[in-house]
Amino acid sequence: MEVFENYDLTSHNSYKIKASCRRAFFPSSESDFLSIYQSHPDSKKVILGGGYNIILSKPYYDEDFILLNEGFANVKVTDGHIMEVEAGANTIRLSELAWEHGLTGMEIFYDIPSSLGGAVVMNAGASGEEIKDILTKVRYLDLADLKVREIKKEDIGFEYRNSFFQKNVDKIVLKAWLQLAVGDKAAIKEKMDRVKEARWAKQPKEFPNAGSVFKRPPGFYVGQMIEELGLKGFSVGGAKVSEKHGGFIINHASATGADILELINIVKHKVHSKFGVELEVEQRVI
Incomplete structure (x- = not known):
């Protein structure tokens, strides 16, 4: 496990907000997670996956940050169609890996930048498809007693952009199992390309951003309301x-x-x- 003091977080948030933290940990195993909490029980801690759905509200954090990247991103394909995935794995890469194995179910996550852990916590998805649709169970660290447990999908309480893990921040996603289906590789790739093209057509990929800011309220479209108010292009400082x-x-x-x-x-x-x-912010403010 790597540990850094006074660590620059700019590259760990998709808004590219300049910020830093007192100390940063890069775990590469479940035992590393346990070690962090056992060795530093009194420090406040913030866990970041890909940093794609967050807003860093402060330029400096006295908290410890636990950063998940390719060091905690192992993937195994078992029984021909089950993906066993560590929390730091990138969903774009997972969709590519699924296609390479001729598996369908991950296409909608092609070009959705997220760690698998973050996707589970917020029940990420698009176009009516969500991570809960392919999830079977999750392995997590319970900070209440530092025990590692597993929970089945039906007990996670998934809602629109919400879950048991978002409501219980002392439960840390370590691994998830995704149940996919065997499909036609050409059809899988066609859907992936269609998904990516549609997103690039409407999303501002050329600027740092963290995806949709607000949850969609029932019966309304956020973008349409903001456009009717003439707020497109409205700025505050550099935002x-x-x-x-x-x-x-x-x-x-x-x-x-x-x-x-x-x-x-x-x-x-x-x-x-x-x-x-009353718009509800989808992004996590830290």
Whole structure:
């Protein structure tokens, strides 16, 4: 396991907000996780996967950060169609690996940047498909007693962009099992390419961003409401509502976390005043 003092977090968040932390751990095994919590029981800790759905609100954190990357991203394909995946694995790579094995079920995650752990915690998905649709069970570290446990999908309480793990932050996802199906490789690749093309057509991939900012409220489209308010292109500091799609905020000029949060609050206020809708932020504020 690697450990760094005064670690720069800029490359570990997709908004590319400049921030740093007191100490950063890069675990490569379950025993590393246990060691961190056993050796440093009194320090506050923040766990980041790919850093794709977060807003770093401060320029410096006195907390310890546990960062998951390719060092905790082992994948095994068993029984021909089950993927056993460590939490740090990237969902884009998983969709490519599924295609290489002729397995269908991961296509929608092609070009959704996320760690597998993060995808489970927030029940990531798009176009009506979610990670819960292919998940069978999760292995996690319970910080209440530092025991490793497993939980079946039906006991995780998945909701739209929510789960048992999001509500219980002392339960840390270590590994998940995904049940896929054998499919036609050409059809799988065609869907992957279609998914990617559709996203690039509407999402501001050319600027640092963290995906959709708000959950979709029942009966409304966030981007449409923001566009009707004339807020596309509206900015606070270095943060701007994307001119490509109103549901995204981009870092167009060295935005700080405070810039992004202020812009979010302005958008929420204006949407509520005009439409009576209380927008809920999808991204995790740290």
